Amino acid sequence: MEQFAREMMSGRKRGLAASLLRAGLWSAQWPYRVGVGCKNLAFDFRLREPFEVGVPIISVGNLTTGGTGKTPVVAFLANWFRDAGANVGLLSRGYKSLDSLANDEKLVLDQLCPGVPQWLNPDRILSAKRAVVDGCNLLILDDAFQHRRVHRDLDIVLIDATNPWGYGHCLPRGLLREPIANIERADLVIITRADQVPAEELNAIRTELVRHNQVGSVIEVSFRPSQLLSSAGQTKPLADVAGQRAFGFCGIGNPVSFEQTLRLLGTEVVGFESFPDHHHFTPDDLARLGEQSRSTNADLLLTTHKDLVKIHETELGDRPLWAVQIGTEIVRGAPILEARLWSILEHVPKS
Numbered sequence: 001m002e003q004f005a006r007e008m009m010s011g012r013k014r015g016l017a018a019s020l021l022r023a024g025l026w027s028a029q030w031p032y033r034v035g036v037g038c039k040n041l042a043f044d045f046r047l048r049e050p051f052e053v054g055v056p057i058i059s060v061g062n063l064t065t066g067g068t069g070k071t072p073v074v075a076f077l078a079n080w081f082r083d084a085g086a087n088v089g090l091l092s093r094g095y096k097s098l099d100s101l102a103n104d105e106k107l108v109l110d111q112l113c114p115g116v117p118q119w120l121n122p123d124r125i126l127s128a129k130r131a132v133v134d135g136c137n138l139l140i141l142d143d144a145f146q147h148r149r150v151h152r153d154l155d156i157v158l159i160d161a162t163n164p165w166g167y168g169h170c171l172p173r174g175l176l177r178e179p180i181a182n183i184e185r186a187d188l189v190i191i192t193r194a195d196q197v198p199a200e201e202l203n204a205i206r207t208e209l210v211r212h213n214q215v216g217s218v219i220e221v222s223f224r225p226s227q228l229l230s231s232a233g234q235t236k237p238l239a240d241v242a243g244q245r246a247f248g249f250c251g252i253g254n255p256v257s258f259e260q261t262l263r264l265l266g267t268e269v270v271g272f273e274s275f276p277d278h279h280h281f282t283p284d285d286l287a288r289l290g291e292q293s294r295s296t297n298a299d300l301l302l303t304t305h306k307d308l309v310k311i312h313e314t315e316l317g318d319r320p321l322w323a324v325q326i327g328t329e330i331v332r333g334a335p336i337l338e339a340r341l342w343s344i345l346e347h348v349p350k351s
Contacts, residue, residue, distance in 0.1 A: 061145025064166035067253020075112035089136030094120030107309035194220035219333035242266035247298035251279030290317025
Protein backbone atom coordinates (compact mmCIF):
# COMPACT_ATOMS: atom_id res chain seq x y z
CA MET A 1 0.00 0.00 0.00
CA GLU A 2 2.80 2.42 0.91
CA GLN A 3 4.62 1.70 -2.34
CA PHE A 4 1.39 2.25 -4.30
CA ALA A 5 0.87 5.61 -2.56
CA ARG A 6 4.37 6.74 -3.52
CA GLU A 7 3.81 5.66 -7.12
CA MET A 8 0.63 7.74 -7.17
CA MET A 9 2.11 10.82 -5.51
CA SER A 10 5.23 10.84 -7.66
CA GLY A 11 3.27 10.55 -10.91
CA ARG A 12 5.02 7.32 -11.89
CA LYS A 13 1.66 5.54 -11.86
CA ARG A 14 0.10 6.32 -15.25
CA GLY A 15 -3.36 6.00 -16.77
CA LEU A 16 -6.77 7.60 -16.46
CA ALA A 17 -7.62 6.04 -13.09
CA ALA A 18 -4.32 7.22 -11.60
CA SER A 19 -4.84 10.74 -12.96
CA LEU A 20 -8.34 10.92 -11.51
CA LEU A 21 -7.12 9.70 -8.13
CA ARG A 22 -4.36 12.30 -8.10
CA ALA A 23 -6.94 14.99 -8.92
CA GLY A 24 -9.03 13.87 -5.96
CA LEU A 25 -6.01 13.86 -3.66
CA TRP A 26 -5.02 17.32 -4.93
CA SER A 27 -8.43 18.63 -3.84
CA ALA A 28 -8.22 16.83 -0.49
CA GLN A 29 -4.93 18.52 0.44
CA TRP A 30 -6.58 21.96 0.74
CA PRO A 31 -8.64 21.33 3.90
CA TYR A 32 -5.47 19.85 5.41
CA ARG A 33 -3.44 22.94 4.42
CA VAL A 34 -6.09 25.25 5.89
CA GLY A 35 -5.99 23.36 9.19
CA VAL A 36 -2.19 23.50 9.34
CA GLY A 37 -2.22 27.18 8.40
CA CYS A 38 -4.71 28.10 11.11
CA LYS A 39 -2.69 26.29 13.77
CA ASN A 40 0.53 28.02 12.70
CA LEU A 41 -1.13 31.45 12.58
CA ALA A 42 -2.33 30.97 16.15
CA PHE A 43 1.27 30.57 17.30
CA ASP A 44 2.69 33.18 14.92
CA PHE A 45 0.30 35.85 16.24
CA ARG A 46 0.76 34.66 19.85
CA LEU A 47 -2.85 33.60 20.23
CA ARG A 48 -1.33 30.40 21.59
CA GLU A 49 1.84 30.45 23.64
CA PRO A 50 4.33 27.56 23.65
CA PHE A 51 5.03 26.02 27.04
CA GLU A 52 8.47 26.59 28.61
CA VAL A 53 10.00 24.15 31.09
CA GLY A 54 13.06 26.14 32.17
CA VAL A 55 15.74 24.14 30.37
CA PRO A 56 17.01 24.38 26.76
CA ILE A 57 15.00 22.33 24.26
CA ILE A 58 16.08 21.26 20.79
CA SER A 59 13.53 20.09 18.26
CA VAL A 60 14.44 17.72 15.43
CA GLY A 61 11.72 17.40 12.81
CA ASN A 62 10.72 17.17 9.16
CA LEU A 63 8.73 18.95 6.52
CA THR A 64 7.76 15.57 5.06
CA THR A 65 6.45 12.33 6.53
CA GLY A 66 8.99 9.67 7.46
CA GLY A 67 12.32 8.57 6.13
CA THR A 68 14.59 11.59 6.61
CA GLY A 69 16.99 10.00 9.13
CA LYS A 70 15.85 11.57 12.40
CA THR A 71 16.99 8.68 14.59
CA PRO A 72 20.73 8.81 13.75
CA VAL A 73 20.69 12.63 13.94
CA VAL A 74 18.96 12.56 17.35
CA ALA A 75 21.55 10.01 18.53
CA PHE A 76 24.38 12.25 17.28
CA LEU A 77 22.99 15.27 19.16
CA ALA A 78 22.27 13.32 22.35
CA ASN A 79 25.80 11.89 22.44
CA TRP A 80 27.35 15.31 21.69
CA PHE A 81 25.54 17.01 24.56
CA ARG A 82 26.03 14.09 26.93
CA ASP A 83 29.79 14.08 26.22
CA ALA A 84 29.83 17.85 26.78
CA GLY A 85 28.43 17.33 30.27
CA ALA A 86 24.69 17.92 29.90
CA ASN A 87 22.04 15.67 31.43
CA VAL A 88 20.15 14.95 28.23
CA GLY A 89 16.62 13.61 27.95
CA LEU A 90 14.83 12.49 24.77
CA LEU A 91 11.11 13.14 24.28
CA SER A 92 9.06 11.32 21.66
CA ARG A 93 5.38 10.66 21.07
CA GLY A 94 6.14 6.91 20.87
CA TYR A 95 4.64 6.34 17.43
CA LYS A 96 3.63 2.69 16.85
CA SER A 97 5.02 1.47 20.15
CA LEU A 98 5.68 -2.24 20.38
CA ASP A 99 4.19 -2.21 23.86
CA SER A 100 3.39 0.40 26.49
CA LEU A 101 7.06 1.21 26.95
CA ALA A 102 8.95 1.17 23.64
CA ASN A 103 8.85 1.48 19.89
CA ASP A 104 11.55 0.62 17.36
CA GLU A 105 13.13 4.09 17.48
CA LYS A 106 13.47 3.97 21.28
CA LEU A 107 15.09 0.54 21.13
CA VAL A 108 17.61 1.77 18.54
CA LEU A 109 18.37 4.94 20.51
CA ASP A 110 18.91 2.86 23.66
CA GLN A 111 21.77 1.20 21.79
CA LEU A 112 23.10 4.26 19.94
CA CYS A 113 23.17 6.58 22.97
CA PRO A 114 23.32 4.36 26.07
CA GLY A 115 22.46 6.00 29.35
CA VAL A 116 20.34 8.75 27.82
CA PRO A 117 16.79 8.47 29.26
CA GLN A 118 13.75 8.61 27.02
CA TRP A 119 10.11 9.51 27.61
CA LEU A 120 7.46 8.26 25.15
CA ASN A 121 4.16 10.10 25.41
CA PRO A 122 1.96 11.99 22.93
CA ASP A 123 1.72 14.70 25.63
CA ARG A 124 5.23 16.07 25.39
CA ILE A 125 4.55 18.87 27.86
CA LEU A 126 3.91 16.24 30.52
CA SER A 127 7.03 14.33 29.41
CA ALA A 128 9.13 17.50 29.56
CA LYS A 129 7.99 18.26 33.10
CA ARG A 130 8.80 14.73 34.25
CA ALA A 131 12.21 14.79 32.56
CA VAL A 132 13.16 18.02 34.34
CA VAL A 133 11.96 16.65 37.69
CA ASP A 134 14.13 13.58 37.07
CA GLY A 135 17.23 15.75 36.62
CA CYS A 136 17.49 16.47 32.88
CA ASN A 137 18.83 19.94 32.09
CA LEU A 138 18.58 19.70 28.28
CA LEU A 139 15.82 18.07 26.23
CA ILE A 140 15.66 16.88 22.63
CA LEU A 141 12.22 16.68 21.03
CA ASP A 142 12.00 14.00 18.36
CA ASP A 143 9.75 14.68 15.34
CA ALA A 144 8.47 18.00 16.64
CA PHE A 145 8.67 20.70 13.95
CA GLN A 146 4.86 20.69 13.76
CA HIS A 147 4.46 20.20 17.54
CA ARG A 148 4.58 23.87 18.53
CA ARG A 149 3.01 23.51 21.99
CA VAL A 150 6.49 23.18 23.50
CA HIS A 151 8.94 26.08 23.31
CA ARG A 152 12.22 25.22 21.63
CA ASP A 153 15.57 27.04 21.72
CA LEU A 154 16.83 25.43 18.53
CA ASP A 155 14.50 24.26 15.76
CA ILE A 156 16.20 21.79 13.40
CA VAL A 157 14.51 20.52 10.24
CA LEU A 158 15.81 17.55 8.23
CA ILE A 159 15.52 17.47 4.45
CA ASP A 160 16.11 14.11 2.74
CA ALA A 161 18.20 14.83 -0.37
CA THR A 162 16.70 11.81 -2.17
CA ASN A 163 13.14 13.20 -1.86
CA PRO A 164 13.42 16.72 -0.45
CA TRP A 165 10.00 18.20 -1.09
CA GLY A 166 7.60 15.23 -0.77
CA TYR A 167 6.53 15.37 -4.45
CA GLY A 168 5.68 19.07 -4.08
CA HIS A 169 2.30 18.68 -2.39
CA CYS A 170 0.87 18.48 1.11
CA LEU A 171 -0.84 15.37 2.44
CA PRO A 172 -2.63 13.45 1.04
CA ARG A 173 -1.55 14.47 -2.48
CA GLY A 174 2.12 14.46 -1.48
CA LEU A 175 4.26 13.87 1.59
CA LEU A 176 4.56 17.43 2.88
CA ARG A 177 3.24 17.98 6.39
CA GLU A 178 3.11 21.70 5.68
CA PRO A 179 4.05 23.98 2.77
CA ILE A 180 7.73 24.29 1.84
CA ALA A 181 7.71 28.02 2.65
CA ASN A 182 7.24 27.19 6.35
CA ILE A 183 10.84 26.07 6.54
CA GLU A 184 11.50 29.74 7.30
CA ARG A 185 10.68 28.85 10.94
CA ALA A 186 13.70 26.56 11.17
CA ASP A 187 16.86 27.75 12.91
CA LEU A 188 18.98 25.09 11.19
CA VAL A 189 18.35 22.86 8.19
CA ILE A 190 20.16 19.54 7.87
CA ILE A 191 20.21 17.94 4.43
CA THR A 192 20.50 14.20 5.01
CA ARG A 193 21.82 11.55 2.60
CA ALA A 194 23.75 14.31 0.84
CA ASP A 195 26.08 11.69 -0.63
CA GLN A 196 23.27 9.81 -2.42
CA VAL A 197 22.32 12.41 -5.05
CA PRO A 198 24.25 14.08 -7.89
CA ALA A 199 25.86 17.47 -7.24
CA GLU A 200 23.34 19.30 -9.41
CA GLU A 201 20.41 17.97 -7.37
CA LEU A 202 22.13 19.02 -4.15
CA ASN A 203 22.71 22.49 -5.57
CA ALA A 204 19.02 22.72 -6.51
CA ILE A 205 18.05 21.89 -2.90
CA ARG A 206 20.42 24.58 -1.58
CA THR A 207 18.95 27.12 -4.02
CA GLU A 208 15.42 26.34 -2.86
CA LEU A 209 16.46 26.73 0.78
CA VAL A 210 18.04 30.12 0.06
CA ARG A 211 14.70 31.20 -1.46
CA HIS A 212 13.17 30.57 1.95
CA ASN A 213 15.71 32.56 3.97
CA GLN A 214 17.93 29.63 4.91
CA VAL A 215 21.27 31.34 4.31
CA GLY A 216 24.27 30.27 6.37
CA SER A 217 22.21 27.77 8.36
CA VAL A 218 22.38 24.65 6.17
CA ILE A 219 24.27 21.54 7.28
CA GLU A 220 24.80 18.44 5.14
CA VAL A 221 25.24 14.93 6.53
CA SER A 222 25.57 11.42 5.23
CA PHE A 223 24.74 8.17 6.98
CA ARG A 224 27.78 5.95 6.66
CA PRO A 225 27.55 2.22 7.40
CA SER A 226 29.86 1.45 10.31
CA GLN A 227 29.50 -2.28 11.04
CA LEU A 228 27.18 -5.29 10.94
CA LEU A 229 25.14 -6.19 14.01
CA SER A 230 23.21 -9.33 14.95
CA SER A 231 20.25 -9.63 17.32
CA ALA A 232 22.58 -11.50 19.70
CA GLY A 233 24.79 -8.40 19.94
CA GLN A 234 27.58 -9.75 17.77
CA THR A 235 29.34 -7.41 15.34
CA LYS A 236 31.51 -7.90 12.30
CA PRO A 237 33.14 -5.63 9.70
CA LEU A 238 31.34 -4.49 6.58
CA ALA A 239 34.05 -5.98 4.40
CA ASP A 240 32.79 -9.45 5.31
CA VAL A 241 29.72 -9.08 3.07
CA ALA A 242 31.44 -7.65 0.00
CA GLY A 243 30.79 -9.98 -2.94
CA GLN A 244 28.18 -12.03 -1.07
CA ARG A 245 24.64 -12.68 -2.29
CA ALA A 246 22.31 -10.72 0.00
CA PHE A 247 18.55 -10.68 0.42
CA GLY A 248 17.57 -7.30 1.85
CA PHE A 249 14.42 -6.14 3.60
CA CYS A 250 13.29 -3.21 5.70
CA GLY A 251 10.29 -1.39 7.15
CA ILE A 252 11.47 2.22 7.02
CA GLY A 253 10.31 5.43 5.39
CA ASN A 254 12.92 5.36 2.61
CA PRO A 255 13.50 1.74 1.51
CA VAL A 256 15.14 2.79 -1.78
CA SER A 257 17.96 4.45 0.16
CA PHE A 258 18.61 1.27 2.16
CA GLU A 259 18.70 -0.89 -0.98
CA GLN A 260 21.24 1.54 -2.42
CA THR A 261 23.31 1.23 0.76
CA LEU A 262 23.44 -2.56 0.33
CA ARG A 263 24.77 -2.19 -3.20
CA LEU A 264 27.38 0.32 -2.05
CA LEU A 265 28.63 -2.30 0.42
CA GLY A 266 29.57 -4.44 -2.58
CA THR A 267 26.89 -7.08 -2.05
CA GLU A 268 24.99 -8.72 -4.87
CA VAL A 269 21.37 -7.94 -3.95
CA VAL A 270 19.50 -11.03 -5.14
CA GLY A 271 16.16 -9.96 -3.64
CA PHE A 272 14.64 -7.10 -1.70
CA GLU A 273 11.33 -6.60 0.12
CA SER A 274 10.05 -3.41 1.69
CA PHE A 275 7.40 -3.20 4.42
CA PRO A 276 5.49 -0.16 5.74
CA ASP A 277 7.41 2.17 8.02
CA HIS A 278 7.55 0.90 11.64
CA HIS A 279 6.26 -2.51 10.55
CA HIS A 280 5.88 -5.13 13.29
CA PHE A 281 7.18 -8.40 11.84
CA THR A 282 4.95 -11.44 12.32
CA PRO A 283 6.11 -15.07 12.37
CA ASP A 284 4.60 -15.44 8.88
CA ASP A 285 6.64 -12.45 7.66
CA LEU A 286 9.84 -13.97 8.98
CA ALA A 287 9.05 -17.42 7.57
CA ARG A 288 8.39 -15.90 4.15
CA LEU A 289 11.62 -13.90 4.25
CA GLY A 290 13.52 -17.05 5.14
CA GLU A 291 11.94 -18.91 2.24
CA GLN A 292 12.74 -16.06 -0.14
CA SER A 293 16.36 -16.06 0.97
CA ARG A 294 16.59 -19.79 0.25
CA SER A 295 14.84 -19.55 -3.12
CA THR A 296 17.20 -16.81 -4.28
CA ASN A 297 20.21 -18.75 -2.96
CA ALA A 298 21.24 -15.82 -0.78
CA ASP A 299 24.26 -16.14 1.49
CA LEU A 300 22.67 -13.94 4.16
CA LEU A 301 19.86 -11.49 4.90
CA LEU A 302 20.51 -7.81 5.60
CA THR A 303 18.16 -5.35 7.26
CA THR A 304 18.29 -2.04 9.14
CA HIS A 305 19.12 -1.55 12.80
CA LYS A 306 15.60 -0.15 13.30
CA ASP A 307 14.09 -3.39 11.96
CA LEU A 308 16.48 -5.74 13.75
CA VAL A 309 15.46 -4.53 17.22
CA LYS A 310 12.01 -6.03 16.55
CA ILE A 311 13.39 -9.41 15.42
CA HIS A 312 14.97 -11.76 17.91
CA GLU A 313 16.32 -14.27 15.42
CA THR A 314 19.92 -14.59 14.26
CA GLU A 315 18.89 -16.67 11.24
CA LEU A 316 15.95 -16.79 8.83
CA GLY A 317 15.54 -19.84 6.64
CA ASP A 318 18.94 -21.12 7.88
CA ARG A 319 20.61 -17.98 6.50
CA PRO A 320 22.32 -15.57 8.92
CA LEU A 321 20.55 -12.28 9.57
CA TRP A 322 22.53 -9.07 10.09
CA ALA A 323 21.68 -5.39 10.36
CA VAL A 324 23.71 -2.61 8.81
CA GLN A 325 24.49 -0.14 11.57
CA ILE A 326 25.05 3.45 10.44
CA GLY A 327 26.53 6.61 11.90
CA THR A 328 26.05 10.30 11.17
CA GLU A 329 28.89 12.06 9.36
CA ILE A 330 28.84 15.82 8.83
CA VAL A 331 30.09 16.50 5.32
CA ARG A 332 29.39 20.24 5.17
CA GLY A 333 28.73 22.96 7.75
CA ALA A 334 30.31 21.37 10.83
CA PRO A 335 31.49 24.75 12.24
CA ILE A 336 27.94 26.16 11.90
CA LEU A 337 26.43 23.21 13.76
CA GLU A 338 29.03 23.18 16.54
CA ALA A 339 28.67 26.92 17.11
CA ARG A 340 24.91 26.56 17.57
CA LEU A 341 25.27 23.57 19.88
CA TRP A 342 27.84 25.36 22.06
CA SER A 343 25.54 28.39 22.30
CA ILE A 344 22.75 26.11 23.57
CA LEU A 345 25.10 24.48 26.06
CA GLU A 346 25.89 27.88 27.60
CA HIS A 347 22.27 28.10 28.76
CA VAL A 348 22.09 24.68 30.40
CA PRO A 349 21.34 25.06 34.12
CA LYS A 350 24.17 23.90 36.34
CA SER A 351 23.50 20.79 38.40
